[in-house]
Amino acid sequence: MTGEFTSLPDVEPSRLVIERTQNPKKPPPPSGLVFGHTFTDHMLTIPWNASSGWGAPKIQPYGPLSLEPSATVFHYAQALFEGLKAYRDQNGKVTLFRPDMNMKRMNSSAKRIALPTFNGDHVIELIQELIRLDKHWIPAQPGYSLYIRPTLIGSQPALGIAPPNEALLFVICSPVGPYYPQGFKPVALYGTTEYTRASAGGIGAYKLGANYAPGVVAQKEAAKLGYVQNLWLHGPQHHITEVGTMNAFAVFKRSDGATELVTPPLDGIILPGVTRDSVLALARDHASGKAKVPELPENLVVSERSMTMKEVKDAAANGSLLEFFGTGTAAVISPVDRIGYLGEDVHIPTGPDGMGPVSRPIWKQLVGIQMGSVAHPWSVVVTE
Ligand SMILES: *Cc1c(COP(=O)(O)O)cnc(C)c1O
Numbered sequence: 001m002t003g004e005f006t007s008l009p010d011v012e013p014s015r016l017v018i019e020r021t022q023n024p025k026k027p028p029p030p031s032g033l034v035f036g037h038t039f040t041d042h043m044l045t046i047p048w049n050a051s052s053g054w055g056a057p058k059i060q061p062y063g064p065l066s067l068e069p070s071a072t073v074f075h076y077a078q079a080l081f082e083g084l085k086a087y088r089d090q091n092g093k094v095t096l097f098r099p100d101m102n103m104k105r106m107n108s109s110a111k112r113i114a115l116p117t118f119n120g121d122h123v124i125e126l127i128q129e130l131i132r133l134d135k136h137w138i139p140a141q142p143g144y145s146l147y148i149r150p151t152l153i154g155s156q157p158a159l160g161i162a163p164p165n166e167a168l169l170f171v172i173c174s175p176v177g178p179y180y181p182q183g184f185k186p187v188a189l190y191g192t193t194e195y196t197r198a199s200a201g202g203i204g205a206y207k208l209g210a211n212y213a214p215g216v217v218a219q220k221e222a223a224k225l226g227y228v229q230n231l232w233l234h235g236p237q238h239h240i241t242e243v244g245t246m247n248a249f250a251v252f253k254r255s256d257g258a259t260e261l262v263t264p265p266l267d268g269i270i271l272p273g274v275t276r277d278s279v280l281a282l283a284r285d286h287a288s289g290k291a292k293v294p295e296l297p298e299n300l301v302v303s304e305r306s307m308t309m310k311e312v313k314d315a316a317a318n319g320s321l322l323e324f325f326g327t328g329t330a331a332v333i334s335p336v337d338r339i340g341y342l343g344e345d346v347h348i349p350t351g352p353d354g355m356g357p358v359s360r361p362i363w364k365q366l367v368g369i370q371m372g373s374v375a376h377p378w379s380v381v382v383t384e
Pocket residue numbers: 083207242244245246247271272273274275276327328329330
């Protein structure tokens with residue numbers, strides 16, 4: 001994708017300037033890592049200006065940014081982000097998982113809040129350069145990875161509400177541990193009816209910073225009631241939309257004998273997750289016979305359709321709900337064993353390993369692709 005301001009320079013990897021740190025840190029022992037609290041030695045920054053376009057990319061020591069207090073990001077939430085991981089696979093290669101999808105989504109988020117777009121392939125090249133410099137920060141233990149956080153903010157020092165004429169794209173990296181260090185632990189969700197996450201014509205389909213601050217209160221209230229995450233419900237019929245910051249999936253046994261994998265459609269209030277898309281693609285290729293996923297049920301039907309809390313509750317009561325799970329880059333798949341809904345708990349079956357008949361084989365296949373045991377074009381090699 002090319003920038004919106006086509007007459008101005010786009011992000012250009014050949015202009016990269018690298019300033020290495022003079023004080024390399026020692027990566028901490030992996031066992032003590034807390035998600036998103038530790039950052040590597042370097043970061044990537046790319047400035048943008050409305051009159052001169054994208055400036056020279058720079059890899060420099062990780063450290064504070066200099067922004068004026070009037071910068072638009074602090075006042076009007078001109079901020080968007082991405083989250084992807086670099087894996088050290090079982091062959092010793094460092095890989096990224098479908099980074100093109102993250103760049104596509106980042107550009108779509110940028111357009112929604114009038115921030116500049118950019119050539120995603122070029123930013124991937126620069127992110128790869130950053131990873132090669134800091135790859136010793138990726139712990140070698142299975143399940144560990146490097147979480148990459150590309151961010152774009154409006155940085156113009158001016159209080160008018162307008163498209164900013166200055167912006168900054170930056171990328172920071174954080175070594176992270178497995179989401180489930182002791183094996184899968186199904187989570188309990190609280191069906192939130194007091195707040196909504198998104199609405200038609202709003203910003204729910206974009207990874208904008210503004211989507212997340214209002215979720216903290218809903219998450220806190222769910223936690224106070226003894227649930228791990230909240231389940232975002234929408235509209236008077238309580239349509240299921242997202243599991244906290246993950247996409248939502250349910251599996252039903254249908255009366256015709258088919259196993260139906262369901263996730264809400266991308267109707268503008270759902271975040272188009274890369275994991276969501278990958279789960280759907282693997283399941284569809286299995287169902288069509290194009291590429292079988294080992295152990296996934298035959299007679300699988302894949303549906304992007306809306307589902308209400310009532311459908312899930314009724315299916316749980318009559319035994320036709322086989323499983324419920326969330327998907328996202330951090331956890332890949334997060335099984336759910338209970339949903340608190342209007343004062344009652346809906347109980348959801350989980351297998352002895354915490355997973356279900358559809359999530360288990362799909363999780364194995366996805367992690368196999370990420371760890372290099374399953375060859376797949378989604379896995380992009382950064383360094384051999
Ligand atoms: C990031 C995110 C997801 C998951 O997207 P992935 O690309 O799979 O990581 C789902 N829902 C929300 C609200 C998100 O912010």
